[in-house]
Amino acid sequence: MNKDYSLLSSSPYGNTFTLELAKLAIPSEQLGQSGNTDFLAVSLSSTDYVGHQFGPNSIELEDTYLRLDKDIEDFFNYLDKTIGKGNYLFFLTADHGVTHVPDFSKENKLPSGGLAPKKFKTELDSLILEKFKVKKAIFTLMNNQVIFDTDAIKEVNADYAKIKEFCIDYLIKQEGILNAVDIKNLNNTSIPQEIKTKIINGYNARRSGDIYIILDSGWYPSLSTGTGHGAWNPYDSHIPSLFMGWGIKPGKTNKQYYMTDIAPTISALLHIQEPSGSVGHVITELIK
Numbered sequence: 612m613n614k615d616y617s618l619l620s621s622s623p624y625g626n627t628f629t630l631e632l633a634k635l636a637i638p639s640e641q642l643g644q645s646g647n648t649d650f651l652a653v654s655l656s657s658t659d660y661v662g663h664q665f666g667p668n669s670i671e672l673e674d675t676y677l678r679l680d681k682d683i684e685d686f687f688n689y690l691d692k693t694i695g696k697g698n699y700l701f702f703l704t705a706d707h708g709v710t711h712v713p714d715f716s717k718e719n720k721l722p723s724g725g726l727a728p729k730k731f732k733t734e735l736d737s738l739i740l741e742k743f744k745v746k747k748a749i750f751t752l753m754n755n756q757v758i759f760d761t762d763a764i765k766e767v768n769a770d771y772a773k774i775k776e777f778c779i780d781y782l783i784k785q786e787g788i789l790n791a792v793d794i795k796n797l798n799n800t801s802i803p804q805e806i807k808t809k810i811i812n813g814y815n816a817r818r819s820g821d822i823y824i825i826l827d828s829g830w831y832p833s834l835s836t837g838t839g840h841g842a843w844n845p846y847d848s849h850i851p852s853l854f855m856g857w858g859i860k861p862g863k864t865n866k867q868y869y870m871t872d873i874a875p876t877i878s879a880l881l882h883i884q885e886p887s888g889s890v891g892h893v894i895t896e897l898i899k
């Protein structure tokens with residue numbers, strides 16, 4: 612008790628322990644015993660912790676994946692023994708890839724850097740005060756988004772659209788920013804459809820901000836050690852998709868699929884309705 616286990620998550624053994632726990636869940640919860648389909652979700656997050664801290668080209672991440680490969684082999688052997696080969700369907704994916712850490716990029720003469728959102732907020736707040744007479748018009752600038760304090764803008768009857776335009780002009784001039792776009796008016800923005808779709812997919816009408824900042828390649832939303840999330844670029848958005856076992860036709864493809872295709876594909880294999888929020892498509896090629 613009272614031991615600090617936090618280091619475990621950023622070592623390969625975080626995955627080892629997680630898979631040991633997953634193994635235990637099978638007899639303890641009598642998975643695969645009732646005649647109905649059981650679903651066991653395992654989150655092997657140490658790859659993420661190690662990736663964020665050390666970057667994709669680090670010896671630490673290489674070590675993590677070599678050990679994970681062995682741990683997954685051991686897990687499959689256990690499933691073959693307990694559930695039986697061909698009696699389980701396995702799928703593996705990820706939430707994101709990983710960007711090079713800034714120091715690695717610099718060493719290899721690749722463009723890289725981190726934004727200074729606090730500095731942008733301070734500068735923009737004082738410029739907006741001067742020009743539009745709004746005190747603290749920006750609620751926050753985080754996760755590549757500018758969120759306005761619309762009450763503060765309304766209070767002095769300032770022009771929200773003009774303030775937004777003013778901020779976009781300011782942001783586009785900053786180093787590390789490829790573009791800044793009006794989230795609620797993406798259709799009138801000249802950016803590739805693929806990036807537009809990604810911004811829309813991450814948009815929540817109640818929680819999202821007003822302006823979305825698209826970073827230059829290799830740049831991060833803030834200045835910190837390690838690497839971040841949320842880039843549209845392939846190094847962060849290209850993720851693995853592996854299916855194996857029950858109902859799966861062996862093969863491979865380089866065609867583009869999305870993580871949202873997993874739920875409808877599993878539903879099709881099980882002959883059940885897709886989840887209520889499902890927006891993906893069935894990957895028909897992999898169904899036997």
Ligand SMILES: [Zn+2]
Binds near residue numbers: 659663707839840
């Ligand atoms: Zn992550």
